[in-house]
Amino acid sequence: MTQIALVGYGKMGRMLEEIAPQHGCTVALRLTGKDNPDGSGITADAFAGIDVAVDFSAPKAVAGNVERLAGLGVNGVVGTTGWRDDLPRVRELVEASGIGLLYGANFSVGVQVFYRLAEAAARLLADEPAYDAWLYEIHHKMKKDAPSGTLLEIRRILETAGYSRAIDQGHNRAGAVPGSHQIGFDSEADTIILEHRARSRAGLAHGALRAARWIAGRRGFYEFSQVWEDVIRG
Numbered sequence: 001m002t003q004i005a006l007v008g009y010g011k012m013g014r015m016l017e018e019i020a021p022q023h024g025c026t027v028a029l030r031l032t033g034k035d036n037p038d039g040s041g042i043t044a045d046a047f048a049g050i051d052v053a054v055d056f057s058a059p060k061a062v063a064g065n066v067e068r069l070a071g072l073g074v075n076g077v078v079g080t081t082g083w084r085d086d087l088p089r090v091r092e093l094v095e096a097s098g099i100g101l102l103y104g105a106n107f108s109v110g111v112q113v114f115y116r117l118a119e120a121a122a123r124l125l126a127d128e129p130a131y132d133a134w135l136y137e138i139h140h141k142m143k144k145d146a147p148s149g150t151l152l153e154i155r156r157i158l159e160t161a162g163y164s165r166a167i168d169q170g171h172n173r174a175g176a177v178p179g180s181h182q183i184g185f186d187s188e189a190d191t192i193i194l195e196h197r198a199r200s201r202a203g204l205a206h207g208a209l210r211a212a213r214w215i216a217g218r219r220g221f222y223e224f225s226q227v228w229e230d231v232i233r234g
Helices: 011-023 059-072 084-097 109-125 149-160 202-215 224-233
Strands: 002-007 025-031 052-055 075-078 100-103 132-139 167-173 180-186 191-197 220-223
Touching: 002 011, 002 202, 011 025, 011 202, 025 202, 052 059, 052 202, 059 075, 059 084, 075 202, 084 100, 084 220, 100 202, 100 224, 109 149, 109 180, 109 191, 109 202, 109 224, 132 149, 149 167, 149 180, 202 224, 220 224
Parallel strands: 002 025, 002 052, 052 075, 075 100, 100 220, 132 167
Antiparallel strands: 132 180, 180 191
């Protein structure tokens, strides 16, 4: 069994704990925000025997958490979004310490497939100026970052695939919506809409636990969308 620590223990953390045994994982430590101010809960004593820390905490906490984990030689999975400004620092910490870290905007297998549909659509329409692109997402009112990390990743994918024209985007935060992302291409002749709707956090949780099993014992800095097919194969 892979021994994991949950860094951040909200709704996502509780779901991870519930389904961890399905993925050969045991939750050996739980750190809430109150338990871990400025990373102070990440200590050698607390993390003795921990294989992987799974971080669903807060954007401002990620870099500090990784710094502490790197100092202890503990691998990590980061599902928190909204910390991209700290990405160079985090990469440097991981590479200098020799730990393994896997991060991603979205660990859902369905979203990874959606990314590839977005890439194909952008590539096919890159040289079709009649089609304008737009992006939209909505999440529950408690989600801290806006736009979502998933929407920003979709935009990056469209642009990398060659869609160089303007892309309008919008977002909302309301109610208890787990998450919905839309990609639209509109012309005078027709409209193309691609949409992914999450029904719950389950897709994220299953993917994150698969990621924890995969990163255990590995070294290096990985982004989930680049390795997800290897991850889900186990």
